[in-house]
Amino acid sequence: MAELEIRDLHVRHEDLEILKGVDLSIDKGEIHALMGPNGSGKSTLANTLLGHPGYEITQGAIIFAGQDITEAEPHERAKAGLFLAFQYPVAIPGVSIANFLRMAINAKRDEPIGVKEFRGQLETAVALLDVDRSFTSRPLNDGFSGGEKKRAEILQMAMLAPDIAILDETDSGLDIDALRTVAEGVAKLHKSQGLGALIITHYQRIFHYVTPQFVHVMLDGRIVLEGGEELVERLEREGYDQIRQEHGAVV
Amino acid sequence: MAPLSSADTETATRPPRHREATLYAPLAGASARTALPESAPVGDAASLLAALREQALSSYEAAELPVWRRSGFWTTSFAPLDLAALEVHHHEPAAADGADVPLPQAAAKRLPERARAGRIVQLDGSVISVELAESASAQGVRLCSLEQAAAEGSEAFHRHYSQRLTSDRNKLEAANAALWTGGAFLHVPAGVVIEDPFEIVSVLGSAGSAQHARVLIVGDRASEFAVHEYTLAEDFEGQALHTEGFEMYLSDGARCRLAHFQDLGPGEVYDATTRVVAVGRDAFCHWLPALLGGHLVRQHLELAVTEPGGDMAFRGIFFAEDAEMFDMFAVDLHEVGPSGGDVHWRGAASGSARASMEGLIKINPGAQQSHTYLQIHTVMLSPKARIDAIPSVLVSADDVSASHGGSVGELDEDVIFYMQSRGLDRTAAVRVLVEGFFEPVLGELADEPLEGVVRAKIAEKLAAARAEIEAYAAGR
Numbered sequence: 054m055a056e057l058e059i060r061d062l063h064v065r066h067e068d069l070e071i072l073k074g075v076d077l078s079i080d081k082g083e084i085h086a087l088m089g090p091n092g093s094g095k096s097t098l099a100n101t102l103l104g105h106p107g108y109e110i111t112q113g114a115i116i117f118a119g120q121d122i123t124e125a126e127p128h129e130r131a132k133a134g135l136f137l138a139f140q141y142p143v144a145i146p147g148v149s150i151a152n153f154l155r156m157a158i159n160a161k162r163d164e165p166i167g168v169k170e171f172r173g174q175l176e177t178a179v180a181l182l183d184v185d186r187s188f189t190s191r192p193l194n195d196g197f198s199g200g201e202k203k204r205a206e207i208l209q210m211a212m213l214a215p216d217i218a219i220l221d222e223t224d225s226g227l228d229i230d231a232l233r234t235v236a237e238g239v240a241k242l243h244k245s246q247g248l249g250a251l252i253i254t255h256y257q258r259i260f261h262y263v264t265p266q267f268v269h270v271m272l273d274g275r276i277v278l279e280g281g282e283e284l285v286e287r288l289e290r291e292g293y294d295q296i297r298q299e300h301g302a303v304v
Numbered sequence: 305m306a307p308l309s310s311a312d313t314e315t316a317t318r319p320p321r322h323r324e325a326t327l328y329a330p331l332a333g334a335s336a337r338t339a340l341p342e343s344a345p346v347g348d349a350a351s352l353l354a355a356l357r358e359q360a361l362s363s364y365e366a367a368e369l370p371v372w373r374r375s376g377f378w379t380t381s382f383a384p385l386d387l388a389a390l391e392v393h394h395h396e397p398a399a400a401d402g403a404d405v406p407l408p409q410a411a412a413k414r415l416p417e418r419a420r421a422g423r424i425v426q427l428d429g430s431v432i433s434v435e436l437a438e439s440a441s442a443q444g445v446r447l448c449s450l451e452q453a454a455a456e457g458s459e460a461f462h463r464h465y466s467q468r469l470t471s472d473r474n475k476l477e478a479a480n481a482a483l484w485t486g487g488a489f490l491h492v493p494a495g496v497v498i499e500d501p502f503e504i505v506s507v508l509g510s511a512g513s514a515q516h517a518r519v520l521i522v523g524d525r526a527s528e529f530a531v532h533e534y535t536l537a538e539d540f541e542g543q544a545l546h547t548e549g550f551e552m553y554l555s556d557g558a559r560c561r562l563a564h565f566q567d568l569g570p571g572e573v574y575d576a577t578t579r580v581v582a583v584g585r586d587a588f589c590h591w592l593p594a595l596l597g598g599h600l601v602r603q604h605l606e607l608a609v610t611e612p613g614g615d616m617a618f619r620g621i622f623f624a625e626d627a628e629m630f631d632m633f634a635v636d637l638h639e640v641g642p643s644g645g646d647v648h649w650r651g652a653a654s655g656s657a658r659a660s661m662e663g664l665i666k667i668n669p670g671a672q673q674s675h676t677y678l679q680i681h682t683v684m685l686s687p688k689a690r691i692d693a694i695p696s697v698l699v700s701a702d703d704v705s706a707s708h709g710g711s712v713g714e715l716d717e718d719v720i721f722y723m724q725s726r727g728l729d730r731t732a733a734v735r736v737l738v739e740g741f742f743e744p745v746l747g748e749l750a751d752e753p754l755e756g757v758v759r760a761k762i763a764e765k766l767a768a769a770r771a772e773i774e775a776y777a778a779g780r
């Protein structure tokens with residue numbers, strides 16, 4: 054069984070059914086791409102996987118590391134090794150990145166992390182993301198630029214060392230250099246730690262640095278098409294119209 | 305820097321964008337002294353005090369326990385207090401060396417281990433210990449009970465006692481002026497700079513206790529010092545009362561950092577407190593009350609810039625839980641210009657607590673070139689908690705800037721989810737959020753031990769609200 058298994062997932066927000074039966078399996082060390090037009094349900098899937106209370110699962114199940122986590126609290130999922138890099142990270146005023154990370158790391162452990170060990174990890178992550186050390190003293194996402202927010206997300210991912218990460222449009226809003234840094238960071242974690250990832254994106258460019266083995270296309274709350282890397286190129290060329298015509302009506 | 309309004313008196317019309325007048329009126333320099341009969345003998349400290357006590361006693365006897373009613377849901381009523389059943393409890397003071405008196409439990413639990421310039425402790429009606437650092441006393445600093453200062457005929461007492469406090473505005477204010485015992489007196493002479501804080505501690509020892517505390521602090525020209533006041537109560541069930549009249553006078557160029565840690569515990573403790581700080585010429589005060597507990601807390605806090613060049617930063621924190629009710633009135637008064645001001649309060653409520661925070665900027669006629677800003681931010685941690693924040697601006701000069709802002713918030717579920725997705729449980733996430741909320745003000749204490757004390761109390765309040773904070777989430 055794969056590390057993360059999503060089975061026939063139906064999700065509702067208030068009166069709106071957004072996900073209408075999603076099946077997806079991601080194993081450690083695998084890179085998956087999830088693409089789809091605006092509003093098709095990608096972020097809903099990402100948030101639901103982490104247990105956002107605003108999304109109600111009406112049918113189906115989420116299995117992670119052999120456990121049914123469909124009903125689990127968000128922090129339990131995080132502790133089990135799941136991570137979400139948010140499309141729109143929120144600000145946490147008054148709490149520095151470093152302090153927040155220390156709390157998050159300690160939440161996973163019985164004994165609080167030692168000062169030296171923490172500093173060592175932070176230094177490694179800071180180097181990986183090519184940010185200034187002083188960056189981690191800033192209140193998390195408070196007044197950050199779009200690009201800084203995205204870097205902070207991947208910095209957290211590097212520190213928390215999840216088994217499976219969902220990156221929700223982490224590449225959006227990054228300049229060319231930042232994109233390379235962030236994407237290479239993901240690639241490195243993939244290589245060194247066997248990170249598995251679901252990369253949600255609208256663009257091909259991130260895949261110049263991390264190669265997806267599996268590509269999924271979501272339309273209107275369903276995954277309608279799956280393939281390999283070549284699918285990304287096809288989407289780039291054709292857009293979604295063709296696929297919508299072929300698969301849009303499929304129930 | 306456009307003027308906000310021009311009005312001769314506080315009852316004149318104000319621009320519509322400001323709320324109706326506050327329920328409470330500022331003291332604005334009123335003094336119980338002016339009401340004394342001409343014949344009263346006031347030539348020295350002791351006789352002045354006796355005359356003021358006598359005057360206050362008749363106000364006390366004539367008045368009923370105060371009830372303040374505002375339209376809508378809000379009433380602040382001391383009527384449930386069985387005043388006749390309360391007594392002033394007295395305790396043996398320390399031996400002459402003052403060294404070995406154990407702190408009352410509540411104080412031992414709260415007060416940080418730290419360097420300090422001095423400490424005076426009052427338990428119920430009695431000052432039980434006074435200590436003053438050698439270095440401070442060598443420079444002429446005086447720290448003693450207020451009773452003693454009066455008895456010794458202190459010149460500073462004679463000059464300033466009740467200079468800006470009244471005694472006839474309500475029964476509890478009158479009770480304080482008439483009946484106070486013990487009390488604290490701190491005088492820092494001209495040019496004396498003391499880095500470590502003076503601690504003024506009062507503790508309510510048991511149910512049935514009425515404590516009328518009184519504080520007078522005088523900072524002479526160019527003195528610099530810090531004062532931390534702790535208002536505490538032991539853990540008991542039943543009624544008790546703390547009243548307080550606090551006044552501080554800063555002369556030319558004096559600088560003071562003043563902070564209060566107020567937590568009157570889980571008993572049915574009533575708190576009726578008035579504090580005034582007068583900032584003189586080119587003087588500066590950083591003032592930060594942290595109001596953190598009591599059954600019914602009514603505090604009038606007034607900071608007045610009384611001479612040109614005076615400047616202040618008025619910060620405040622409050623957190624009401626359970627069935628606590630806080631009724632606060634904070635005044636930023638500019639009697640003259642140029643003067644500066646900056647008022648920033650942050651408050652939270654959990655359980656079915658209620659808190660009302662009225663903030664008033666008042667700029668007197670002629671106080672030109674006064675610049676001030678008032679902001680009140682609040683967060684409600686449960687659906688039944690309620691906070692009213694009422695900022696008002698009364699401006700009677702035209703070359704000034706005065707404005708207000710603020711926010712009313714609930715817990716932001718998206719932020720909580722963000723933190724949970726990183727592994728923090730809901731309670732921890734809420735704690736981070738609330739601590740972060742208080743941080744902009746708390747951090748300004750710039751005093752680690754005291755920050756720690758305030759943080760610990762906030763954490764206790766959050767821990768106590770844990771079940772409800774989780775239920776709040778589940779109910780969404």
Ligand SMILES: Nc1ncnc2c1ncn2[C@@H]1O[C@H](COP(=O)(O)OP(=O)(O)OP(=O)(O)O)[C@@H](O)[C@H]1O
Nearest residue numbers: 066071089090091092093094095096097098107140
């Ligand atoms: N919290 C919410 N409140 C209201 N509507 C929502 C909410 N979350 C999702 N939706 C709706 O569900 C649908 C899917 O939204 P979602 O954010 O999952 O799309 P997406 O595929 O991530 O789009 P994008 O590419 O623009 O990020 C949209 O119609 C959206 O308006």
Ligand SMILES: [Mg+2]
Nearest residue numbers: 095096097140
């Ligand atoms: Mg999205």
